[in-house]
Amino acid sequence: MEFTEKHVEGLKELLYKMADDLLIIGHRNSEWTGLGPMLEEDIAFSSMAQDKIGQSLALFELLHELGESDPDTVAFTRNAPQFHCSQLVELPIGEYDFSMVRHFFFDHAEAIRFEMLSETVFEPLAMVARKFKGEIKYHTMHADIFMKRLAAGGEESFSRMQNSINETFGLALGMFEPGNFEAELIEAGIFGGEAELQQRWLDKVVPLLESFGYIVPKVENTEAAFGGRHGIHTPHLQPLLDEMTEVFSIDPGADW
Amino acid sequence: MIVKSLDPRIERAALDDESKIGELNVHEHFETYEVFQQVKRGTHHQHVGNVHAPNAEMAILFAKEQYCRRGAAVNLWVVATSNVFVTEYVDADIFETTEDKLYRDPNSYKVMDRINAFKARTSKV
Numbered sequence: 001m002e003f004t005e006k007h008v009e010g011l012k013e014l015l016y017k018m019a020d021d022l023l024i025i026g027h028r029n030s031e032w033t034g035l036g037p038m039l040e041e042d043i044a045f046s047s048m049a050q051d052k053i054g055q056s057l058a059l060f061e062l063l064h065e066l067g068e069s070d071p072d073t074v075a076f077t078r079n080a081p082q083f084h085c086s087q088l089v090e091l092p093i094g095e096y097d098f099s100m101v102r103h104f105f106f107d108h109a110e111a112i113r114f115e116m117l118s119e120t121v122f123e124p125l126a127m128v129a130r131k132f133k134g135e136i137k138y139h140t141m142h143a144d145i146f147m148k149r150l151a152a153g154g155e156e157s158f159s160r161m162q163n164s165i166n167e168t169f170g171l172a173l174g175m176f177e178p179g180n181f182e183a184e185l186i187e188a189g190i191f192g193g194e195a196e197l198q199q200r201w202l203d204k205v206v207p208l209l210e211s212f213g214y215i216v217p218k219v220e221n222t223e224a225a226f227g228g229r230h231g232i233h234t235p236h237l238q239p240l241l242d243e244m245t246e247v248f249s250i251d252p253g254a255d256w
Numbered sequence: 257m258i259v260k261s262l263d264p265r266i267e268r269a270a271l272d273d274e275s276k277i278g279e280l281n282v283h284e285h286f287e288t289y290e291v292f293q294q295v296k297r298g299t300h301h302q303h304v305g306n307v308h309a310p311n312a313e314m315a316i317l318f319a320k321e322q323y324c325r326r327g328a329a330v331n332l333w334v335v336a337t338s339n340v341f342v343t344e345y346v347d348a349d350i351f352e353t354t355e356d357k358l359y360r361d362p363n364s365y366k367v368m369d370r371i372n373a374f375k376a377r378t379s380k381v
Contacts, residue, residue, distance in 0.1 A: 043318075
């Protein structure tokens with residue numbers, strides 16, 4: 001079917017929120033570099049953070065092909081209200097329990113989103129989705145093994161993880177905040193929609209967490225942290241952007 | 257007193273002078289696992305190094321990022337270092353061989369001649 005203007009707008013909105021999520025969580029997780037709990041994990045976590053930045057670049061390039069500014073300009077010259085990332089990804093890294101739970105929730109959502117998009121009618125996006133399949137599989141494998149291990153790591157370990165799950169669940173649900181073009185995206189076969197993604201994510205993460213021994217909060221009792229998709233952010237995003245763009249801002253026209 | 261640093265990561269970590277960073281007692285480390293990487297299906301796994309890990313599953317997880325980050329692997333083995341049986345260097349003389357046993361070395365086969373002759377024959381066709 002022929003794409004209407006609304007389909008293209010919806011597609012861009014989808015690409016922006018995915019790219020922004022990846023750019024911001026990649027930046028956040030890279031803050032652990034040099035401070036990880038052990039050398040091997042420091043390297044693994046930093047490497048995955050770099051992967052996220054690479055994935056965001058691929059999506060910013062798609063946006064560029066659709067007429068948006070080039071990736072550097074889009075990534076480094078917008079302010080917080082122009083970002084479409086979920087509030088989940090912009091929060092400070094906190095302690096390792098929070099960063100790990102966020103990694104688990106986010107990466108499973110990303111894996112399912114990319115899986116859904118590997119079938120999209122917008123072929124360039126399907127190619128990107130297929131390209132990162134293996135990379136994302138490792139990321140969820142890493143998260144699963146850590147969540148399992150830390151559940152069995154004694155009383156302090158378990159209670160820290162369980163508390164972080166309780167505190168992060170509503171933030172994670174914020175990832176599935178509906179966009180402005182859900183019906184158009186579904187109708188055109190571009191994307192199955194946030195509601196379907198959330199359901200598939202719940203079907204994946206809830207049984208997994210329960211199998212590790214955690215108790216998962218109920219969706220109906222949890223307030224989803226909406227707003228991020230429409231530019232409403234926590235006070236933590238702007239300082240992150242200021243730091244991220246510090247070098248770029250010195251000389252935006254510099255040739256690297 | 258909080259440590260002041262030009263590195264924003266150190267600032268964020270809010271480390272204080274009293275932090276016992278770097279002090280580890282014996283047995284506080286995880287054990288090590290030896291990592292064997294297979295570059296191509298059907299080839300031998302080759303030893304590439306080791307990782308610290310609390311169990312084999314996590315050793316695989318870490319080994320993938322330490323040694324296969326740049327691709328070029330299809331399979332990994334990890335083996336707890338404590339499960340590797342080793343010879344002693346004082347016994348290195350068991351590997352020595354005397355010069356008068358050269359007849360046991362596979363040097364005198366003429367197979368290369370035959371392979372080259374075969375190649376020459378087939379390339380003419």
